[in-house]
Amino acid sequence: MTVSRVLNEPERVAPATAHKVRTAIQALGYVPNLLAGGLSSRRSRMIAAMVPTIASPIFSAPIQGFTDRLMQTGYHVMLSLTGYRPDAEAALLPAVLSRRPDALLLTGARRGPALRHMLAAAAIPVVEIWDSGPAFDILVGFDHEEVGREVATFLLAAGHRRFAALAASDPRAEARAGGFLRAVAAAGGQIIETRRLPAPSSMTEGRQALREIAPQLRGRTALFCSSDLIALGAITQARALGIPVPGELAVCGFGDFDAGRAAEPPITTVSVDGAAIGRLAAELLLARLAGATAGPGLRVPFRILPRGST
């Protein structure tokens, strides 16, 4: 018990005793067992995070920020990847909860009653990131439909009247495309073509999709892609087909990836600070774990970065 105190509340141990304990710890190479500690205290000091993938900067940035912040506090992050499979979260959650994480980070905020019920039963703080909507508990994100609407506004203001969209089959990508198409239609724009791509989608899928829709693209068109990689693929294929970018085809991506910044022309995109989302998510969970009755979380800003592709 005294050893436990030296490790966890050293101020409540006499300096001489503490010193003797530390010496023994050194001599024996003692390493405390946090499994036992967690079992006893009912606090594992672990937080589980579930994201579709970390192969894309869209999700590696938040996880980076989240993990970075939590590591400063003695918490550890348990990582689960759901791979864009809609049922993966429900399938993985029981195994995750059996580790008794003190809190949970989830991607998106569109969960059905079954999942909400499991989360409620776990009775731990949950932060949902990278989305808006009816949060289960805490939310740190933004409205994907609004992103689409803002992109529409931006392109309409630039004089475009004919539009197309390519979106990965992921609820948030579809929300961006949906917001875009509705805003464009509401403003009287003409919708030439929309295509759903598999998730995750990359340059290859963007190229392929543009090849398929190219015959429709007669006259100046503005294309909104659900990620910069898709946009890059589309631009590459457009140029291969002799369609001038941005002259005949203006392209806007999403995510502000390095690849889009370095491309020629650089891609107009929507930028979100993913690392900040992760750090904020960590901060709000830590506050809640420290006893705060924090509010439902917050919106983070996004902004359109006009570049050479539009």
Add this chain to the structure above:
Amino acid sequence: MTVSRVLNEPERVAPATAHKVRTAIQALGYVPNLLAGGLSSRRSRMIAAMVPTIASPIFSAPIQGFTDRLMQTGYHVMLSLTGYRPDAEAALLPAVLSRRPDALLLTGARRGPALRHMLAAAAIPVVEIWDSGPAFDILVGFDHEEVGREVATFLLAAGHRRFAALAASDPRAEARAGGFLRAVAAAGGQIIETRRLPAPSSMTEGRQALREIAPQLRGRTALFCSSDLIALGAITQARALGIPVPGELAVCGFGDFDAGRAAEPPITTVSVDGAAIGRLAAELLLARLAGATAGPGLRVPFRILPRGST
């Protein structure tokens, strides 16, 4: 005890009993506690992974492959980020080991005696990735000096005689640059300039570095950069200064990032299958945990992708 059997070795329980147990599990919403299980069985079914960052595809790809593979087996991954700080690993390891991971993934294979001693005391399988050298236990990687030498060979064969290098201050980046410079010197090439950049380095640092060395670059020069992002920055700055790429300045990067592939000109680079490294690391650890007395691991191939920047 019977419940435990139903969950872990159902074949040793009578079907009728198993069914009754499962019904009760459903009715009660019972979720097993793996902290307690781990404490008792001395197997946590968790594996800890330490990498410098997942903000770069260099490390997010292996972690993706590693986690993907392990999730199929009931193991979970505990992620730690060391941020390129040389002492971070030693500082974080005790906290990691106190969670009693069943195995460890570490980045690089250049550890001092203190760390090796801690690892030995933990007595668990350790896989070191993304490097070669005197492995502590299992190794899955490649030789960074050899990468540098191969790049030198490639550029020499292309007729280059004047060389420069930009490398992030990270032991593996420096090993690549070192191998490159030694091979170039051995072949009688002229070394114009070498620069160390902070780690992590990105386009900004590449631009800045090229601005500084530009005055030395009189005559056709081949530049090796320790990552594609640095190479992209260097190319951007070279063009801003009116230096033709690849005419006056040929540039080779490392990592085969999307950004380099999409750039204009596309960047000549060295490609390594990071996700495969992660999957292999997982596979070897699983084999070891299953009792195999596996060998010391293996080398994975890399290859130079000649593109427009050289």
Add this chain to the structure above:
DNA sequence: TTGTAGGCGTTATCAC
């Protein structure tokens, strides 16, 4: 300030 008792929820082991 230090120490004792008991229990956290599993699994190893042995008995039936």
Add this chain to the structure above:
DNA sequence: GTGATAACGCCTACAA
């Protein structure tokens, strides 16, 4: 095939 018992190593609560 099933169950009883005793750890696993720590922390809560209380006592000295």
